[in-house]
Amino acid sequence: MQEGAKRTTLPSGLRIVTEAIPGTRSASLGVWVGIGSRDETPNMSGASHFLEHLLFKGTHKRTALQISAEIEAVGGETNAFTTKEYTCYYARVLDADLPLAVDVLVDAVADSILEPSDVETERAVILEEIAMHEDEPGDEVHDIFTEAIFGDHPLGRLISGTEESITPMTRNQINGFYRRRYTPSQIVVAAAGNLDHNTVVRLVRKALAGTPLDGSAAAPADPRAGSKRVRHQKPHTVVRNRDTEQAHVVLGGVGIGRRDERRFALGVLNNVLGGGMSSRLFQEIREKRGLAYSVYSYASQYADAGLFGVYAGCAPGKVEEVLDLARTELARVAADGLTAEEIARGKGMVKGSYVLGLEDSGSRMSRLAKSELLYGDLMSVDELLGRVDAVTKEEVDAIAADLLAQPMSLAVVGPFDEAQFPHG
Numbered sequence: 001m002q003e004g005a006k007r008t009t010l011p012s013g014l015r016i017v018t019e020a021i022p023g024t025r026s027a028s029l030g031v032w033v034g035i036g037s038r039d040e041t042p043n044m045s046g047a048s049h050f051l052e053h054l055l056f057k058g059t060h061k062r063t064a065l066q067i068s069a070e071i072e073a074v075g076g077e078t079n080a081f082t083t084k085e086y087t088c089y090y091a092r093v094l095d096a097d098l099p100l101a102v103d104v105l106v107d108a109v110a111d112s113i114l115e116p117s118d119v120e121t122e123r124a125v126i127l128e129e130i131a132m133h134e135d136e137p138g139d140e141v142h143d144i145f146t147e148a149i150f151g152d153h154p155l156g157r158l159i160s161g162t163e164e165s166i167t168p169m170t171r172n173q174i175n176g177f178y179r180r181r182y183t184p185s186q187i188v189v190a191a192a193g194n195l196d197h198n199t200v201v202r203l204v205r206k207a208l209a210g211t212p213l214d215g216s217a218a219a220p221a222d223p224r225a226g227s228k229r230v231r232h233q234k235p236h237t238v239v240r241n242r243d244t245e246q247a248h249v250v251l252g253g254v255g256i257g258r259r260d261e262r263r264f265a266l267g268v269l270n271n272v273l274g275g276g277m278s279s280r281l282f283q284e285i286r287e288k289r290g291l292a293y294s295v296y297s298y299a300s301q302y303a304d305a306g307l308f309g310v311y312a313g314c315a316p317g318k319v320e321e322v323l324d325l326a327r328t329e330l331a332r333v334a335a336d337g338l339t340a341e342e343i344a345r346g347k348g349m350v351k352g353s354y355v356l357g358l359e360d361s362g363s364r365m366s367r368l369a370k371s372e373l374l375y376g377d378l379m380s381v382d383e384l385l386g387r388v389d390a391v392t393k394e395e396v397d398a399i400a401a402d403l404l405a406q407p408m409s410l411a412v413v414g415p416f417d418e419a420q421f422p423h424g
Contacts, residue, residue, distance in 0.1 A: 027193030046161015
């Protein structure tokens with residue numbers, strides 16, 4: 001583990017990781033659960049996200065109002081989010097108020113009641129959220145692209161679920177999911193800021209006492225390995241006809257998993273290709289020709305799979321030209337690789353974003369938790385920077401040839417029909 005970070009594993013398998021940041025006056029706390037939307041069956045699609053909403057609705061000790069009011073009364077903030085592979089509940093407070101944050105947040109995750117009336121209220125909220133999401137074509141296109149890559153595999157499904165899965169979901173089903181899946185061995189409590197590790201451990205133990213998570217002895221869950229190679233769809237085109245002012249496209253294909261040693265080379269490649277205003281795609285498509293307001297590339301990585309995509313938002317009449325330019329640039333990089341100067345710049349971008357992303361307690365807390373939950377270890381910042389520095393031109397060119405020369409899928413949202421994109 002890196003200097004300043006400490007880990008304690010409780011007999012139940014629940015892990016507590018902290019990083020003291022002397023000189024700060026704040027503290028960030030997160031309760032991270034290694035359960036996300038890929039752990040759901042098709043008829044329970046959206047259960048993790050539904051549960052995330054419900055856990056702030058009241059426990060045996062507090063009402064929903066008390067949960068939010070106690071944190072807000074000291075100027076703190078709480079929130080939560082769900083991903084495909086984990087769910088996080090977090091709070092940011094003044095250092096003196098960390099005991100309160102631990103008590104409130106651990107109570108909410110460990111001992112929620114899930115009142116039937118709250119289930120109905122949140123069902124309405126989530127259905128509204130799903131409808132709103134469909135009104136955001138810039139977000140929707142990424143979901144369509146992900147489904148085009150992964151198909152009916154859980155990684156291809158919406159984190160929120162669909163109207164068809166959320167509407168019939170019962171309180172008992174959600175509660176069963178909660179109690180089966182939210183076990184101590186799947187949970188990491190992470191904190192960073194002006195704190196003392198042993199004090200945090202005592203506070204967590206106290207908050208867990210007497211709750212369903214005050215469990216019997218167990219070993220912590222290993223990082224998710226992924227059972228077998230994730231099946232992918234054959235490359236194809238999906239067009240969602242929407243009467244929009246702007247067209248949204250994502251072009252891309254299969255990527256790599258998060259434990260793949262090539263991830264550092266991919267980080268460098270991604271930055272040079274579409275990671276900033278100096279990137280090839282931004283320069284070719286926006287700066288030189290003014291064809292798109294927004295254009296970038298990205299890589300999403302999961303335990304055993306990944307995807308790589310190029311996004312652009314542009315006027316509907318410019319879509320073909322934008323796609324031609326993107327394909328040309330991808331083919332050029334796949335064939336010729338990057339220059340030594342570009343690789344140096346890409347490394348600088350990766351290292352800068354790593355280090356600048358650790359400027360506040362919330363980022364430090366997230367890094368601690370993800371390292372523990374997803375990798376089972378915490379690389380020091382110097383180790384991480386060393387791994388980036390060690391990336392060679394050959395490694396970047398090899399992953400470019402591997403990922404960018406493959407046949408690609410295309411997702412389009414805008415005023416089009418399928419016939420306008422015959423070749424994918």
